Amino acid sequence: MKKTTLFFSLFLIAIFFNACSKELSLETTGLGGSAKGTLTDSAGNCKNIIVKGGYVVGQSVGDSNYALVNVKFTAQGKYKITSDTVNGLWFVDSGFATQTGALLVKVRAKGKPILPQKSDFVLTLNGSVCTFSLSSANPGANNDYFPNTFGSSWTYRFVPPLQTPPNWFTTTVLTNTYRIDTLTYFEFQQVDSMNNKSSYYFAKDGKGNYYAYSTIEFDYTTVLDSIVPVAKSYVSYPFMKESANVGENWTVSQPGTSWYKGQSGTSQAVFTVIQKGTPYVAGGTTYSDVIAMKREIQFKASGSTTGFAKIAEGTAYYARGTGLVDQVFPRSGGTTQAITLKTATIK
Structure with missing residues (x-):
């Protein structure tokens, strides 16, 4: 009986400890928490954002459409980079930063262009902001x-x-x-x-x-x-x-x-x-x-x-x-x- 009680007590302690550990990881840094990072360098300047793929009016973008963005992560964890929506297009990427330092992140395009024009986008991460432009063309x-x-x-x-x-x-x-x-x-x-x-x-x-x-x-x-x-x-x-x-x-x-x-x-x-x-x-x-x-x-x-x-x-x-x-x-x-x-x- 004592062995059973002891085993059950240890089991409850293990569950409690595990629950506390998960809650702690969500509130702090690490793969379960939120990453910390910025789109700008130490001087507050944005690095060049390279846009890949062709953008054709009325045609949905695919895997070849994305922006290569320089990000400086200072803490590991979950991140999400988003842009505003312009001319039927927007850019978004989310994932886990498994390391700190300067990383090149592929931010995927979504939607399809409405008009053949130059469009200016605002990209954000943790309050840091950078802009870039692209041109869409008629088919x-x-x-x-x-x-x-x-x-x-x-x-x-x-x-x-x-x-x-x-x-x-x-x-x-x-x-x-x-x-x-x-x-x-x-x-x-x-x-x-x-x-x-x-x-x-x-x-x-x-x-x-x-x-x-x-x-x-x-x-x-x-x-x-x-x-x-x-x-x-x-x-x-x-x-x-x-x-x-x-x-x-x-x-x-x-x-x-x-x-x-x-x-x-x-x-x-x-x-x-x-x-x-x-x-x-x-x-x-x-x-x-x-x-x-x-x-x-x-x-x-x-x-x-x-x-x-x-x-x-x-x-x-x-x-x-x-x-x-x-x-x-x-x-x-x-x-x-x-x-x-x-x-x-x-x-």
């Missing part, structure tokens, strides 16, 4: 790297600002189309802050190749003094190829006679793929799927025996579903001049 043709639907527009700004205006311009797709070399070119009209207007012409063949009908110079930026005859200075050429691998390049010759710094000669552009399908941040927005194309302008003076020499180079960044988001030109002293996307409206 079909405009989910490539260079949308060209009528009415679509992009506003760019110069970074840093130019010493004299203009400091921004807007490019809009007009209804005008032109058939050149079996391709249908769309007219893109540029209007700057001084109300100066220019037209540019772009096409795509539906096979992942993108074309310009222009001189070989950069989009919205000129390098050569002039090209003669002017009437024959335009050429149809590919400026981007989705199938090209990183490091692959091709050369486009400029028709006519090129003039540069008072000298006549010939010029050409060499296009090189330097980035493909990777994230890129432009104007504070992270674009998850970007192709970067370096364009090098080369010039050879008439009578020269030394061949072509580089006179300028720049890198253009094209984001899936958005188009051109940045152009960066190196300058002396290690600085750069950029033409960066501010806003985009894809129809």
